Amino acid sequence: MIKTSRLRFETGGSTDFVDLTARLQEIVAASGLREGRVHLQSLHTTLAVTINENEPLLLADFEALLERLAPRSVAYQHDDFANRVGILPDEPVNGHAHCRQLLLQPSATLLVEDGRLVLGRWQSVFAVELDGPRHRELALQLEGEAGASDRNRDQIRLELARQLMADPEPIGAPMRRLVESGGKRLRPLLVMLTAHVGPRFDSLRAGVLAAAVELIHNATLVHDDYVDESPVRHGAATVAAAEGPERAIAVGDYYFAKGTRLIAELGEPAVSLTIARAMEAICRSQIDDLALRGRYPGDREGYLQVVQGKTAALIAASCVAGAQLAGAGDHTVARLGRYGELIGIAFQMADDVVDFSDHSGKPLGQDIRMRTVSLPLIYASEDRVAGAEVRRLLAAEPREEDIPRVVDLVRSSGAVERASGEARRLAGQAVAELEALDGELDGVRSHLVQLATSAVDRLV
Amino acid sequence: MIANRELEGIEFLWETGLGERFDAYRSETAAPEPLVLAAALVETALVEQRLGAGVADPAPLLVADLCLARSSRLLAESASQPVQVEFARAVEAAATAAAEGGALPIRPRLLAILRAAS
Numbered sequence: 001m002i003k004t005s006r007l008r009f010e011t012g013g014s015t016d017f018v019d020l021t022a023r024l025q026e027i028v029a030a031s032g033l034r035e036g037r038v039h040l041q042s043l044h045t046t047l048a049v050t051i052n053e054n055e056p057l058l059l060a061d062f063e064a065l066l067e068r069l070a071p072r073s074v075a076y077q078h079d080d081f082a083n084r085v086g087i088l089p090d091e092p093v094n095g096h097a098h099c100r101q102l103l104l105q106p107s108a109t110l111l112v113e114d115g116r117l118v119l120g121r122w123q124s125v126f127a128v129e130l131d132g133p134r135h136r137e138l139a140l141q142l143e144g145e146a147g148a149s150d151r152n153r154d155q156i157r158l159e160l161a162r163q164l165m166a167d168p169e170p171i172g173a174p175m176r177r178l179v180e181s182g183g184k185r186l187r188p189l190l191v192m193l194t195a196h197v198g199p200r201f202d203s204l205r206a207g208v209l210a211a212a213v214e215l216i217h218n219a220t221l222v223h224d225d226y227v228d229e230s231p232v233r234h235g236a237a238t239v240a241a242a243e244g245p246e247r248a249i250a251v252g253d254y255y256f257a258k259g260t261r262l263i264a265e266l267g268e269p270a271v272s273l274t275i276a277r278a279m280e281a282i283c284r285s286q287i288d289d290l291a292l293r294g295r296y297p298g299d300r301e302g303y304l305q306v307v308q309g310k311t312a313a314l315i316a317a318s319c320v321a322g323a324q325l326a327g328a329g330d331h332t333v334a335r336l337g338r339y340g341e342l343i344g345i346a347f348q349m350a351d352d353v354v355d356f357s358d359h360s361g362k363p364l365g366q367d368i369r370m371r372t373v374s375l376p377l378i379y380a381s382e383d384r385v386a387g388a389e390v391r392r393l394l395a396a397e398p399r400e401e402d403i404p405r406v407v408d409l410v411r412s413s414g415a416v417e418r419a420s421g422e423a424r425r426l427a428g429q430a431v432a433e434l435e436a437l438d439g440e441l442d443g444v445r446s447h448l449v450q451l452a453t454s455a456v457d458r459l460v
Numbered sequence: 461m462i463a464n465r466e467l468e469g470i471e472f473l474w475e476t477g478l479g480e481r482f483d484a485y486r487s488e489t490a491a492p493e494p495l496v497l498a499a500a501l502v503e504t505a506l507v508e509q510r511l512g513a514g515v516a517d518p519a520p521l522l523v524a525d526l527c528l529a530r531s532s533r534l535l536a537e538s539a540s541q542p543v544q545v546e547f548a549r550a551v552e553a554a555a556t557a558a559a560e561g562g563a564l565p566i567r568p569r570l571l572a573i574l575r576a577a578s
Binding site: 168170171220223226227244245246247249250251252253254256257258260261264265267269272273275276277279280282283284286287290 | 516533
């Protein structure tokens with residue numbers, strides 16, 4: 001297989017090291033590439049690509065090195081607009097940035113094994129901004145052997161493209177941007193896999209259901225991004241940030257309704273009811289989530305209530321709906337639903353843990369800034385030694401200078417290990433649910449096990 | 461009599477417009493009560509969201525989303541497939557009008573669906 005795409009992102013400073021590792025891992029996972037290579041190429045003459053360690057002081061050293069080698073303050077002929085020809089009205093003074101890029105590389109090739117980027121423990125992939133802040137773009141080519149689930153992923157991609165093609169432009173364009181920006185597509189993949197578990201597998205109908213579930217999921221994200229004031233998702237501007245909140249509300253409504261309609265048109269009442277109940281659970285927990293931020297970081301019981309609704313409900317419903325569409329028996333449907341709920345919670349717990357890792361690809365402690373419910377924070381707040389200080393620091397909106405201290409307290413309290421262990425335990429229980437269906441999962445069992453494992457394989 | 465669970469978490473909306481809308485739909489059609497409530501929930505959701513008329517604050521938006529989801533669940537439990545499809549198309553049309561800078565009153569369309577379902 002060969003797949004091409006673009007990775008778009010915003011840079012934040014005149015010199016900026018943008019860690020793309022997590023997004024590239026997601027792109028590889030979503031592509032279905034199992035063994036092969038990813039080629040990255042900068043589409044700009046003042047943006048480089050490099051692989052190095054994401055350690056803030058080291059990044060400051062790199063910036064200082066670039067300043068010594070090609071100082072901003074010296075004269076460059078490129079900046080001599082009196083003698084240069086073809087000067088644009090907004091021509092930047094950036095001779096130093098071009099010279100710095102000459103010292104770096106405009107491209108990189110990364111190896112992929114077993115569906116994951118091959119990177120050493122301390123290696124992160126960076127785009128190096130040399131003349132920012134700007135909107136930037138990298139060209140990607142993924143080539144190699146696709147996994148068995150690649151056919152399902154291709155079908156999901158094609159069905160989503162088909163559904164989005166027909167929508168009115170003011171609605172469809174922002175959703176296409178969101179859909180094309182990446183994401184794991186876990187829910188539609190679960191629909192496709194579980195739609196094999198029953199006597200009535202129909203690839204086309206399963207594809208429609210999978211796309212509808214993904215559209216509904218994305219509709220909730222569009223509204224979430226407005227509520228959370230998030231400017232960026234998967235490196236692309238959110239609808240609320242780019243087109244404004246009014247449009248974001250309309251886009252979310254449209255795709256919630258369209259997803260619901262596509263499912264109704266399948267003519268399977270049980271499937272419609274499954275997804276509708278999950279949507280209700282999501283909306284209830286989003287209200288709970290907002291309320292919980294007032295007594296941040298909350299407790300484990302409140303956390304589970306939010307996560308079961310906000311994350312796990314639609315993942316579980318995807319498993320249930322796929323199996324219902326295929327006419328699977330009640331026992332099988334119930335087991336798959338339990339499997340989905342467990343991996344949904346495990347995924348969220350692993351996300352929480354990764355927020356305290358130096359290699360998450362996001363600013364460290366982002367959940368603290370956003371007051372997002374987080375299991376390690378809850379455990380740290382209950383710790384006998386660190387708890388009082390964590391609770392005091394989180395009692396009000398956290399100051400930026402307090403965030404490293406909270407991160408240190410969470411790490412030193414053992415809360416990260418405790419949450420990691422819990423996520424792994426849930427992933428193991430999810431696999432155990434599948435074992436009870438031995439003989440009914442021919443052809444999809446290994447994929448479902450792999451998805452459960454992938455929920456926690458980010459945890460060190 | 462509407463079951464308590466259908467208003468759980470949105471009880472306060474009954475006094476601020478949902479109840480009135482429910483009565484309006486009920487007085488003009490003979491549709492079953494769950495469908496009438498579903499229509500009132502959809503209209504209330506779009507009002508709370510200020511769809512096509514401005515921007516809702518986050519809290520009312522989330523409440524409105526719950527109204528839409530509950531309406532969808534009520535329809536999945538009680539309505540025929542064509543009614544579910546037409547309700548969804550009505551919301552799609554209202555959202556499209558809002559995205560294009562206009563506003564489309566949803567009540568006439570929902571009433572037509574309810575009358576056809578009566």
